[in-house]
Amino acid sequence: MSTAPVTKRKPTDYKSDLKPIWCPGCGDFGVLASLYRAFAELDLDPAKTVVVSGIGCSSRLPGFVSTYGFHSLHGRPLPVAMGVKLANPDLNVIAVGGDGDGFAIGAGHFPHAARRNIDITYLVMDNEIYGLTKGQVSPTSLTDQKAPSTPWGNLETPLNTLAFAVASGASFVARGASFNTKLLTELIVQAMEHKGFSYIDAMSPCVVFNNHQEEWKELVTDVSPDHDAADKVAAFDLALKGGFKLGILYREQRATLNEKYKALVDAAKDSTIEQMLEAFNARKGAAIGKPTV
Amino acid sequence: MARKSVVIRLAGESGEGVISSGDILTQAAARGGYWTQTFRTYPAEIKGGPCMYQVRMGEDQIYSHGKWVDLLVCFNQEAWDLHWDSLASDGVILYDETAVEIPDEYASRARPVRMEKLAKEIGGSLRAKNMVAVGAVSGVISFDTTPIEELVLRRYAHKQGVADANIAALRAGGDESGDLKGSLEITKAVEVEADRILLSGNQAIAAGAVAAGLEFFAGYPITPASDILEWLSAKLPQVGGITIQCEDEIASISAVLGASYAGAKSMTATSGPGLSLMTEMLGYSGTAEIPCVVIDAQRGGPSTGLPTKTEQSDLQHALYGGHGEAPRVVIAPITVEDCFWATIDAFNYSERYQVPVILLTDQGLATRMEVIHKPDTSDLELWERKTAASVADGEYKRYELTQDSISPMGIPGELNGRYVSTGIEHDELGHPAYTPENHVAMQTKRWAKLDPLKTDLVRHELYGDAQPEIAVIGFGSTYGAVREAVALAKAEGASVGAFYPRVLGPFPADQVAHFTANAKRIVIPEVNFTGQLARLVRGECGLQVESHAKCDGLPFTADDVLDVIMERVPS
Numbered sequence: 109m110s111t112a113p114v115t116k117r118k119p120t121d122y123k124s125d126l127k128p129i130w131c132p133g134c135g136d137f138g139v140l141a142s143l144y145r146a147f148a149e150l151d152l153d154p155a156k157t158v159v160v161s162g163i164g165c166s167s168r169l170p171g172f173v174s175t176y177g178f179h180s181l182h183g184r185p186l187p188v189a190m191g192v193k194l195a196n197p198d199l200n201v202i203a204v205g206g207d208g209d210g211f212a213i214g215a216g217h218f219p220h221a222a223r224r225n226i227d228i229t230y231l232v233m234d235n236e237i238y239g240l241t242k243g244q245v246s247p248t249s250l251t252d253q254k255a256p257s258t259p260w261g262n263l264e265t266p267l268n269t270l271a272f273a274v275a276s277g278a279s280f281v282a283r284g285a286s287f288n289t290k291l292l293t294e295l296i297v298q299a300m301e302h303k304g305f306s307y308i309d310a311m312s313p314c315v316v317f318n319n320h321q322e323e324w325k326e327l328v329t330d331v332s333p334d335h336d337a338a339d340k341v342a343a344f345d346l347a348l349k350g351g352f353k354l355g356i357l358y359r360e361q362r363a364t365l366n367e368k369y370k371a372l373v374d375a376a377k378d379s380t381i382e383q384m385l386e387a388f389n390a391r392k393g394a395a396i397g398k399p400t401v
Numbered sequence: 402m403a404r405k406s407v408v409i410r411l412a413g414e415s416g417e418g419v420i421s422s423g424d425i426l427t428q429a430a431a432r433g434g435y436w437t438q439t440f441r442t443y444p445a446e447i448k449g450g451p452c453m454y455q456v457r458m459g460e461d462q463i464y465s466h467g468k469w470v471d472l473l474v475c476f477n478q479e480a481w482d483l484h485w486d487s488l489a490s491d492g493v494i495l496y497d498e499t500a501v502e503i504p505d506e507y508a509s510r511a512r513p514v515r516m517e518k519l520a521k522e523i524g525g526s527l528r529a530k531n532m533v534a535v536g537a538v539s540g541v542i543s544f545d546t547t548p549i550e551e552l553v554l555r556r557y558a559h560k561q562g563v564a565d566a567n568i569a570a571l572r573a574g575g576d577e578s579g580d581l582k583g584s585l586e587i588t589k590a591v592e593v594e595a596d597r598i599l600l601s602g603n604q605a606i607a608a609g610a611v612a613a614g615l616e617f618f619a620g621y622p623i624t625p626a627s628d629i630l631e632w633l634s635a636k637l638p639q640v641g642g643i644t645i646q647c648e649d650e651i652a653s654i655s656a657v658l659g660a661s662y663a664g665a666k667s668m669t670a671t672s673g674p675g676l677s678l679m680t681e682m683l684g685y686s687g688t689a690e691i692p693c694v695v696i697d698a699q700r701g702g703p704s705t706g707l708p709t710k711t712e713q714s715d716l717q718h719a720l721y722g723g724h725g726e727a728p729r730v731v732i733a734p735i736t737v738e739d740c741f742w743a744t745i746d747a748f749n750y751s752e753r754y755q756v757p758v759i760l761l762t763d764q765g766l767a768t769r770m771e772v773i774h775k776p777d778t779s780d781l782e783l784w785e786r787k788t789a790a791s792v793a794d795g796e797y798k799r800y801e802l803t804q805d806s807i808s809p810m811g812i813p814g815e816l817n818g819r820y821v822s823t824g825i826e827h828d829e830l831g832h833p834a835y836t837p838e839n840h841v842a843m844q845t846k847r848w849a850k851l852d853p854l855k856t857d858l859v860r861h862e863l864y865g866d867a868q869p870e871i872a873v874i875g876f877g878s879t880y881g882a883v884r885e886a887v888a889l890a891k892a893e894g895a896s897v898g899a900f901y902p903r904v905l906g907p908f909p910a911d912q913v914a915h916f917t918a919n920a921k922r923i924v925i926p927e928v929n930f931t932g933q934l935a936r937l938v939r940g941e942c943g944l945q946v947e948s949h950a951k952c953d954g955l956p957f958t959a960d961d962v963l964d965v966i967m968e969r970v971p972s
Contacts, residue, residue, distance in 0.1 A: 124821075126832060154816070154819060155813065155814055155816040155818075155819065156813060156814055157813075158662075160659070171821050171832070171833070175819065176811070176813045176818075176819050176820070176821075177820070177821030177822065178821070178822045179822060179825070180655065180658075180685065180822075180824075181655075181681055181685055184651065184655045186652075187619075187647065187651070187652035187655035187656045187659065188655045188656065188658060188659035188662075189659060190652075190656050190659060191617065191619065191655065191656035191657060191658060191660035191661075191663070191667070192659040192660065192662060192663045192813070193659075194617065194645065194656070194659075195616065195643075195660035195661075195664065195665035195667070196663040196664065196665070196813060199663065199813050199814070216648060216651075216652075217648065217652055220647070220648040220652070372638055373638045373641055373642075373643070376639045377639055378639060378640075379639035379640060380640070381608065381611050381612045381640070381778050382778055384608055384611060384636055384639075385598060385775055385778070388775075389596065389597075389598050389599075390428075390432055390597050390598050390599035
C-alpha cells in the first residue's frame with residue numbers, strides 16, 4: 109500500500125461523477141459505501157488502483173469509483189484482474205461482481221485464481237438471484253425457490269461459495285453483509301492488506317427480485333471469537349455448517365504468484381533477442397541449436 | 402549431373418526413429434550450407450501410428466516442400482504402401498531389409514538397408530537405426546557427413562561411448578545403398594557469409610514477439626500452437642516478461658487484455674477451437690480499444706476436426722467471428738521468415754491502432770522447419786501506443802474523437818488517465834451512452850482508425866507479373882508452392898503473377914483491383930472447403946474468380962498449383 113501523505117484521502121474522494129443506477133434500497137449501495145471507506149482507510153492512490161468487474165447489476169460498480177476501472181465481460185473479472193496484477197504488481201487490484209457472474213458463467217476461473225494465490229481481492233455481492241435479467245435463479249439460490257426460470261421451484265442445491273473458496277486454496281476467506289458496513293469496511297481493508305488471493309462473500313440483497321434483507325439481518329451472527337482462522341479444517345467446517353457467520357473464516361500466508369514470478373524472472377539468465385536467434389544458427393561451424401524446443 | 406535440390410521422405414511407425422532421422426538430416430543439411438525446408442505428418446495418437454518426415458534441401462532457397470519424392474526411406478511395409486505413389490519417376494528407394502517387400506518392377510532402384518542388423522552390431526542398440534538410415538541417405542545423395550558427426554558429438558558430448566556408436570552406425574550405413582551410392586548426387590552447397598538460422602514458424606513467431614517487446618503471454622495448450630507457449634515459457638523470463646498457462650482460452654485472452662490494459666505488450670496463441678472461445682473477448686478488445694495480439698495456428702476443422710493436419714479454414718472466423726461489428730486486423734505471414742516480421746507488424750498495428758490483431762498461420766507453416774536469413778534486429782521499427790501521458794491535466798477523454806480516430810489510452814499509474822474500460826457503448830469519457838448519434842460516431846471512429854492499413858503502409862507480396870493475364874491470389878502458407886508454380890509457368894511463357902495480401906482485414910481492395918486490371922483469369926488456391934478467400938475477393942472487389950479450394954489436410958505443392966495455372970488435368 110502507498111505511504112500515507114499528510115492529509116489522508118476521504119471516502120468521497122473515491123466517488124466518480126456517475127451516480128449509481130441501482131434500484132433504491134439495493135444492497136450494493138452498502139457495499140459501495142464500504143468500499144469507499146475501505147479505500148480511504150487504506151488511503152489507496154486512485155492512480156494505482158484498479159477495480160475490475162464482470163457483467164451484472166453489481167458489476168457496474170467500477171463506474172462509480174474514481175480509480176481506474178475495467179468493466180469486463182460476463183464471468184471474466186478474475187482472469188482480467190490477474191493479467192492487470194501480473195503486468196504491474198505495484199497496482200492495487202480488486203475484482204467485484206455478482207453471484208451469477210462469479211459462480212455460474214465465471215466459476216471456472218475461481219478455483220484457479222484461488223490456488224494460484226494471485227495477490228488480488230475478490231468481492232462478490234451475493235444476492236442469490238439474477239437481478240439485471242429480472243429475477244432468474246443463480247447458483248446460490250435456494251432449493252425450491254420459485255423464479256421466472258424455475259416456476260415449479262428450483263431443483264438444484266445452492267453452491268457453498270465459502271467452502272468452495274477454502275477448498276480451492278484461497279488464502280483469505282471472509283463473509284460480510286451490505287447492511288453491516290462497519291464490518292464490511294474492515295473486511296475489505298483486511299482483504300486488501302492480505303498478500304494473496306482474498307475472497308469476500310458480501311451478502312447484498314436484491315430488494316426487487318429476492319428481498320431477504322430483514323430475514324438475513326435476523327439470521328447473521330459473528331464468527332465466534334474462539335474460531336482459529338489459521339485452522340483450515342475448522343474454516344472448512346464453519347463454511348460447511350453455514351449459518352450466516354460474518355467475519356474472517358480463513359487466513360494463511362503463503363507465497364503469492366507475483367512473488368513467485370518475480371523470483372523466477374530474477375533467477376532467469378538474462379538474454380537478448382540476438383542471443384535467442386543465435387541459438388537457431390545454422391551457418392557452417394556455428395553452435396548447434398536444438399531442432400525443437 | 403548433380404541435382405540442385407533433392408526431396409527425401411522418411412516414413413515408418415512413430416517412435417521408430419523416423420522423426421529423429423529427419424531432424425538430424427535437417428540440421429545437418431542446414432549446417433552443411435543447404436537451404437532446407439521440412440514437411441511432417443503427425444499421427445494423432447500419442448504413441449505409434451504412421452508418420453512421415455520430408456526434407457527438401459538444395460543450393461537455392463527452398464520455397465515449398467516438393468511433391469515428388471527423389472529418395473524414399475521405408476522403415477516398414479506400411480511406409481511403402483502409403484508412399485510408393487509419391488515417388489518421382491526416377492526416385493530411389495531405401496528400405497529396411499527385414500520389414501519391407503518391394504515389388505519387382507522397382508527392384509532396380511531399390512536397395513535394402515540392414516537397419517536393425519547394423520544398428521545392433523555396430524551401434525550397439527536398435528536405437529542407432531536412425532543413424533544407419535541417415536548414413537544410407539547421405540550415401541545416395543553424396544552428402545558429406547561431417548556436419549552430422551559434429552551434431553552427434555555435440556548432442557552426446559558427455560557420453561563418448563554413445564557418440565562413437567552413433568558415428569560408427571552412420572558410417573556403416575553409408576555403403577548400404579551399394580551401386581546406387583551417389584545416384585542422386587546433390588550439388589555442393591556454396592560457402593555463404595550471411596547468417597542463416599533454422600527454425601519453425603511457431604518459433605519464428607515467438608522470437609518475433611520477443612523482438613517486438615512482448616512482456617506478457619498467456620496461453621492454453623493446443624495443437625499445433627503449443628510450441629509458442631513452451632518456447633516463451635523458457636525464454637520470456639530471460640527478458641523480464643511473464644508467460645502463464647491459463648485454465649482455458651477465455652482466461653488466456655482475458656488475462657492478455659488485463660495485462661495490456663495495465664500497459665504491457667501482450668499476446669496469446671491458439672488454434673481454431675481456442676479462437677472460438679476467445680471470440681467474445683476479441684469483440685471487447687475491439688470495442689474498448691485495448692491492444693492485443695492473437696496467434697491462430699489453423700488446423701483441420703470443423704469442430705475438433707483434424708488437429709494434426711493443415712487447413713486455412715479460420716479466415717472468415719478471424720475476420721468476422723463474433724457478435725456485433727468490432728474492428729480487428731487480420732495478418733497472414735507467408736513464410737517462416739515472414740512469421741518473424743509479421744509478428745512485429747502485428748504488435749505495431751495493435752499498439753498504434755489499439756485493436757486486436759489476429760495472425761493466421763496453419764499447421765504446415767507453424768511446424769515446418771525452414772532455413773531463413775537471420776533477422777537483423779539492430780534497427781527494428783517499433784510503434785508505441787498513444788497514452789494519456791501526452792494529455793494536459795484535466796482534459797483527458799479516453800475515447801476522444803480525434804483527427805486520426807486514435808484516442809489517448811490511460812495506463813494505471815498515470816493520475817490523469819483514469820477511466821473505466823467497458824464493452825458497453827460509451828461516450829468520449831468512457832461513460833455508458835446509448836444515443837443514436839453517439840453510437841454512429843463511435844462505430845465510425847473505431848473502424849476509421851484502420852484506414853491507413855488499406856494504404857502502402859502495409860507490405861503486400863507480389864511475385865511474377867505485376868498485372869498478369871493469369872492472376873493468382875492467395876494468403877499465408879500457400880505462398881511457397883504458388884511462387885514456385887508461377888516461376889515454372891512463366892518459364893513456359895505464361896503471363897502470370899501472384900499477389901499475397903499480408904493484411905486481409907481491412908482488405909486491400911484497391912491493390913487487388915490494380916493487380917487484376919488485365920486479368921483474364923483470377924485463380925485462388927486455398928486449403929479449405931468453401932473457398933473463403935475467393936468469397937472475400939468476390940465480396941470486397943466484385944470480381945469473378947476461380948476458386949481452387951481443397952481440404953485434404955495437406956499443403957499445396959508447386960505441381961498442384963502449376964496444373965491449376967496451366968489448366969492441366971492434375972497428374
